[in-house]
Amino acid sequence: MVIEDQYIIQLLLSDKDEQKAFRLLVSKYSERLYWHIRKIVIGHEDTDDVLQNTFIKVWKGIREFRHESRLYTWMYRVATNEALNFLQEKRRGVHGHSDEITGMLENQLEGDSYFAGDEIQRELQKAVLKLPERQRLVFNMKYFDNMKYEEIAEVLNVAVGTLKATYHTAVKKVEESLRLSDTIIM
Amino acid sequence: MSETSEKYQQKNPFSVPEGYFDSLEDRIIRQVSQMEKPRRAGMVRFLRPFMGWAALLVIVVLAARWATGVPSQEMNITDPQLDADFNPTTEEILEYLTQEVNLAVLSNEILEE
Structure with a gap:
């Protein structure tokens, strides 16, 4: 209920x-x-x-x-x-x-x-940790918690447009970090 | 994350000690119940939104008085001696001073009696 x-x-x-x-x-x-x-x-x-x-x-x-x-x-x-x-x-x-x-x-x-989690998940968490604080918050709420942009906007008191740009930047950085760590691991 | 998201399907890699969430609720309630009960909003809470505006109004009024040179309550004395339009002649001043002397003499006379 x-x-x-x-x-x-x-x-x-x-x-x-x-x-x-x-x-x-x-x-x-x-x-x-x-x-x-x-x-x-x-x-x-x-x-x-x-x-x-x-x-x-x-x-x-x-x-x-x-x-x-x-x-x-x-x-x-x-x-x-x-x-x-x-x-x-x-x-x-x-x-x-x-x-x-x-x-x-x-x-x-x-x-x-x-x-x-496994090693790959640990690398993902490390990559997220490298993000600036606000990008990390937005990434966590969007990617892990599946929150809507409107909900994140209410929590962080930020415009939806700004959040979308922030999330996009965060994703790019995380992908880049993972690519680099893959290179090092391999 | 089109390519990478497939690799990270299990999104939450963290775990908690066994039974953690079962006891969490009771622990939080126990901790909170030891605290003082939150008070109902009083008059201060009701007036709080207006307090800032009231303070601003006071500042604006004081600033306006200062800028326009309006005298304050303490300076607003009706004594003619402080009135800029009061310009006595020399004769009037001498007459006034004579009265003062006479009054002083009169006081001495009374005391001697």
Whole structure:
């Protein structure tokens, strides 16, 4: 049975059923948000932390939710911001060098015991990690999460036309990275 | 990704510890239930959208007063001594000063009594 977001919001805004409503919300969206965050921060433990912070933010901010976007895209935005803030904190730890944070995430990918893919998939993830942050987000949401451009536009607050161009550029870069890594592997 | 997408059909290569999603919901609910209940939006929340405009209005009014040279409330005193149009003659000034002296003399006289 699919529970409508509108029903969940109504329960959340009522005083007596908000715990029940929040459970419904977590049940409906926790797994999707987990995978979204996981592709940004890579490690399982980090993803778990960021996901919990995301739901805490959602709990605190649900009364501020203004229905300007859908609940689902609003939560995606909260999760994205939490994941990016997490990376920002890590970046501060390595003196602000984005290359170093990419290297750290690549190392994490290499040693990740919860990576079930083969070598080619690992190379794809590495190629995606090399993208600039915004391109990486757009690529993940479009390619892995199969989100529509309109939904991504709501999450990132960017025009659809810009997103299409960003995705096109990201795909070209990923393909180029894979071609280069194939050459090295061979 | 026409050519490459065939190679990467299984899109999600990540996995999670066994039973992770089964316990996730309870862990999140437990953590959130320890927190303070979010408060209902109050008057501040209601007024928040208008606060910026109110502050802007105050700034515009103050800037306009400053630009046009309109005196502020504190300077708007009706004392004729501060009125630019008040130009007493020398005789009027001397008469005024004499009155002051007379009043001072009168005060001394009262005190001596």
